[in-house]
Amino acid sequence: MSTLTAPVTTVTPLLITGTGVLSSAGQGLGTLQPSLSSGDAPRADLSQISDDLPPIALQAVADLNAEEYLGGKGIRHLDRTTKLALVACARALAGLPVPLTDHDKPRTGVVIGTSTGSIRSSSEFSRDTLVQEKPYLVRANLFPNSVMNCCAGQIAIRSKLRGVNATIAGGRLSSLNAIRYARNAIAGGHVDRALVGGVEELCPQSAWGWHLSKALSGEAAVGEGCAVFMVERPEDAAAAGRPALAQVLACEVSSAGAGVHHVSLAAALTQCVERALRRSEVSADQVSAVSLGCSGHVGLERIEERGVRGALGALPDRTLRITQRLGETFSASGSLQLAALLAAWQEEPGKDEVALVTSVGTEGNVGCLVVRSPSAPLSD
Amino acid sequence: MRDTTARRVVVTGLGAVSSLGIGAHTFAAGIREGRSGVSPIRGFDASGFPRTMAGEVHDFEPRSILRRLDPEQWGRSGLFAASAARLALEDADIDPALVSRAHTGSAIGTTSGESAVIEQLTEQWVKDSFKRLDPAAIRKVPASQIATAVNAELGLSGEAQTIATACSASNYALGYAYDMVRSGEADFMFSGGADSINRWAHAGFYRLGALAESVCRPFDAHRSGILTAEGGVALLLEPLDHAVARGARIYAEVLGYGVNCDAQHPVSPDPSSIAECIRAAHRNANVEPDQIDYICAHGTGTPTNDATEVKAVREVFGDRLPPISSIKSAIGHTMGAASGFGALMCCLALYEGFLPPTANVTETDPALGPGVDPVPGTARPAAPRIVQNHGFAFGGNNAITILGRAA
Numbered sequence: 001m002s003t004l005t006a007p008v009t010t011v012t013p014l015l016i017t018g019t020g021v022l023s024s025a026g027q028g029l030g031t032l033q034p035s036l037s038s039g040d041a042p043r044a045d046l047s048q049i050s051d052d053l054p055p056i057a058l059q060a061v062a063d064l065n066a067e068e069y070l071g072g073k074g075i076r077h078l079d080r081t082t083k084l085a086l087v088a089c090a091r092a093l094a095g096l097p098v099p100l101t102d103h104d105k106p107r108t109g110v111v112i113g114t115s116t117g118s119i120r121s122s123s124e125f126s127r128d129t130l131v132q133e134k135p136y137l138v139r140a141n142l143f144p145n146s147v148m149n150c151c152a153g154q155i156a157i158r159s160k161l162r163g164v165n166a167t168i169a170g171g172r173l174s175s176l177n178a179i180r181y182a183r184n185a186i187a188g189g190h191v192d193r194a195l196v197g198g199v200e201e202l203c204p205q206s207a208w209g210w211h212l213s214k215a216l217s218g219e220a221a222v223g224e225g226c227a228v229f230m231v232e233r234p235e236d237a238a239a240a241g242r243p244a245l246a247q248v249l250a251c252e253v254s255s256a257g258a259g260v261h262h263v264s265l266a267a268a269l270t271q272c273v274e275r276a277l278r279r280s281e282v283s284a285d286q287v288s289a290v291s292l293g294c295s296g297h298v299g300l301e302r303i304e305e306r307g308v309r310g311a312l313g314a315l316p317d318r319t320l321r322i323t324q325r326l327g328e329t330f331s332a333s334g335s336l337q338l339a340a341l342l343a344a345w346q347e348e349p350g351k352d353e354v355a356l357v358t359s360v361g362t363e364g365n366v367g368c369l370v371v372r373s374p375s376a377p378l379s380d
Numbered sequence: 381m382r383d384t385t386a387r388r389v390v391v392t393g394l395g396a397v398s399s400l401g402i403g404a405h406t407f408a409a410g411i412r413e414g415r416s417g418v419s420p421i422r423g424f425d426a427s428g429f430p431r432t433m434a435g436e437v438h439d440f441e442p443r444s445i446l447r448r449l450d451p452e453q454w455g456r457s458g459l460f461a462a463s464a465a466r467l468a469l470e471d472a473d474i475d476p477a478l479v480s481r482a483h484t485g486s487a488i489g490t491t492s493g494e495s496a497v498i499e500q501l502t503e504q505w506v507k508d509s510f511k512r513l514d515p516a517a518i519r520k521v522p523a524s525q526i527a528t529a530v531n532a533e534l535g536l537s538g539e540a541q542t543i544a545t546a547c548s549a550s551n552y553a554l555g556y557a558y559d560m561v562r563s564g565e566a567d568f569m570f571s572g573g574a575d576s577i578n579r580w581a582h583a584g585f586y587r588l589g590a591l592a593e594s595v596c597r598p599f600d601a602h603r604s605g606i607l608t609a610e611g612g613v614a615l616l617l618e619p620l621d622h623a624v625a626r627g628a629r630i631y632a633e634v635l636g637y638g639v640n641c642d643a644q645h646p647v648s649p650d651p652s653s654i655a656e657c658i659r660a661a662h663r664n665a666n667v668e669p670d671q672i673d674y675i676c677a678h679g680t681g682t683p684t685n686d687a688t689e690v691k692a693v694r695e696v697f698g699d700r701l702p703p704i705s706s707i708k709s710a711i712g713h714t715m716g717a718a719s720g721f722g723a724l725m726c727c728l729a730l731y732e733g734f735l736p737p738t739a740n741v742t743e744t745d746p747a748l749g750p751g752v753d754p755v756p757g758t759a760r761p762a763a764p765r766i767v768q769n770h771g772f773a774f775g776g777n778n779a780i781t782i783l784g785r786a787a
Contacts, residue, residue, distance in 0.1 A: 004622055116521060119498065123502045126499050135583055136586045140587035140588050143584035144646040144775070150774070152777075154775075162643045184556065184560070204510055255528050255537070361524070363528045
C-alpha cells in the first residue's frame, strides 16, 4: 500500500566527542589499542567479587576504585553495575576537551544498555525474602539497586544530566539498541546530546549462568566492563569546540525472535548490514574494518562472520575480535567493540576508514552500526 | 520543532492481560465500573508478609491466546507482552500477514523484566547452590526477551526494544514507537509494557512503607499506599493515512511526548522536574495547557506521589486543573506496564467519550488544595479531545504522552 513507505533514508551523522572505557584490559581507550596484548592488562582479584564462582575463565575489571572518581559519598550501597557505569561516565565527562556547561546539562540524556541491570542485586534482594526471619526484612536502601534503571538514574544524579534517561535491555544487542535509541532522542529534539553505552558486571549469578548454559566455547572467558560515548550533532560539537573521535552513521537492529534457523539468522544480519550501509550512503567496498562481537560464542561466531561476508563479500583485513581479549561482555559488548575501533584509530591518526560494529544474539536479534574515522570529511 | 513531512500516527489496536480480565474492552469495562482487580496473592507464598493483597492476573492461560510461542520457553512477563500484542493485532482487524511483511517492530516497557524467572533461580540457589540452577530457566532471564517475545509471536522482523525505565517504561516505549512510525523508520509498531508479580518488589515496597493493606485510593484523604500488581498491555501504532485507507477503527492519535530526569534522588520525585516534563510533552505535541481535557495520573496511592503530582500539575495548569484520575485504584501498580494501561484507557476515553474514574475515593484529600477532581467512583460521560498520560519512576525518570481524539 502506498502509505506504507518506511523509506530507506540517509541518516544524519552524529559525532562521538568523548569516551569512558573500562574492561579487564584496564581503564581508558588506550588500553584497547590493537598493539597491546592481553599480557599487559592488570590482573583482577576475583575473590573481591565472590568466593563462589564457576570453574571457567573469568576476566574482571581490576582496581575499579570507584571512590577515586566519585568521591566517597553515597557509593557504599551501589552495586558493581552502577559503579562500572558511573566510573565510565565520570571518565567520559572529565575527558571532554571542553566540558559541558550548566546550560548543556538539562539538554543531555543518558542511555544505558543493560540486559538485566545488576542481576546480582535483584537476586540477592530476592534471596533476603527467603532467608531472613521475615520475608519483608530486606534492606530498603538496596531496593533501588534491584530495579534495572538504577544505573542510568545514578548517572543522571551524579552529573546533573536531566535529559531523557533511558535503560535499554537488548541482550547482546543492548549497546547497539541503546545507540539507536539515543540517535532517535537527539533526532527528535528531546535532547541535544547523550551519554550512551553498555555495561555488564561479572557476578556469580551470571558467571554460573554462562557456565551451566554452555553457550560459550571451552576457552572463552566471561568478562565485564563498560564503555560510554558522548554523542552529539556535528554543528553542536563544532560550536562547543569538541573535536570528533568518530562519526556515527546508521545503526540498524532487527529481531526475528528465538528459534530462527542459523542460515536465516546469518541472512538477517546480511540484510541488516546492507540496510545500514544504504542509510549511511556507504558502499560495501568502502568498508575496510569490522569489529565483531561473537568470538567465543558457540554457533554465533560463524553466523556473525557469514552474515558480514554476505554483505561485504569477505571479512576486511582489519577484523577486530575484542571478545578474545575481554571475554564475553554481553550487554557491554557492542560498546566495547566500538571502543576498540576508536582505540585502533587513535593509534593511526589520519586514517580514513569506514567500519562496522556487528552483533548477533541467541534470541534472534541482529544489529549493525556504521562508523567512520574522525579524519574523514564530514558529509554535509 | 515539528517536521511537517512526518507521518501522523494513530492507535488502531488495543490488547490487555490484566487482573480485571483478558482483552482491552473487558479490562476497560472493569475500570469504568470502578471494579477492583485486587485479590489475595497466589503467585508466591505471601504468608509471612503483613500485606498479602495484590493485582494479580489469575486466569492467564497463554496457550489460549498465543499462536506461535511455546509458553514453556518464555518467562511470564514475555508471555504477558506477547499475549497483549496478539490481542492488539486481533483488535485492529488487520491482515496479520500485512503487518508481518511490513517493517514492524516492538517497544515494550518493563520494571523488573523476567522477575518471576529470577526468583525461581534464586530459590534454586538458596535451596541448593548455584551449581543446581536450571539452564532452561537461565535462558529466559534477559529482559530483552519481553519485546523479543512480541516479535516472535507475531512474526515481526523489525526491531525489538525492551525499555527498562522502571515505572515510566511504557510511556518511554510509546514515545519511541511513535517516533519510529512518525519518521518512517517503521510502518507499524507495537508498544506496551509487561511485569510480573514478585516477592522482592512486594518486600521492597513494604519496607519503604508504601504498601496499602487492601485498598488503593489515590487522592483520597484516607489513602494508605500502593498495591503491587502485574499484567501486559499493547497498543498497535499505524500511520494515519494507512488506517484511514483501510477503514480502520481509530481509537486515538498520538500527538507527542516528553521525557526527562529529576537527577536528584533515586526514590523521591521532584515536582518542578515533572512540571518541566509536562511542558516538554506539550511542546512536542504542539498543544497548550488549556487544551488538555483530562490527565491519567501516575497516581500510585502514596501521599508523596499525590502531593508531588498535584503540585507539578498546578505549576503548569495554574488554577484550572483538568480532571485527574488514577486507574491504579482498580488494578494496583503494574510497574513497567502501568503507563501502558494508562495509555490504553486514554485511547478508549477519547474514542468512547468518558473519563476513567479513581475507584475507592470517598473523600478527596483537602490537603491537595482546591480544584482537584479525581473522578471518584465510576466513569463519567464526557467528550475529551486531548488528554495526557503520566508515568514516573525510581531514578527520577519521567515520561508523559499526549493523545488526541481522531479527527
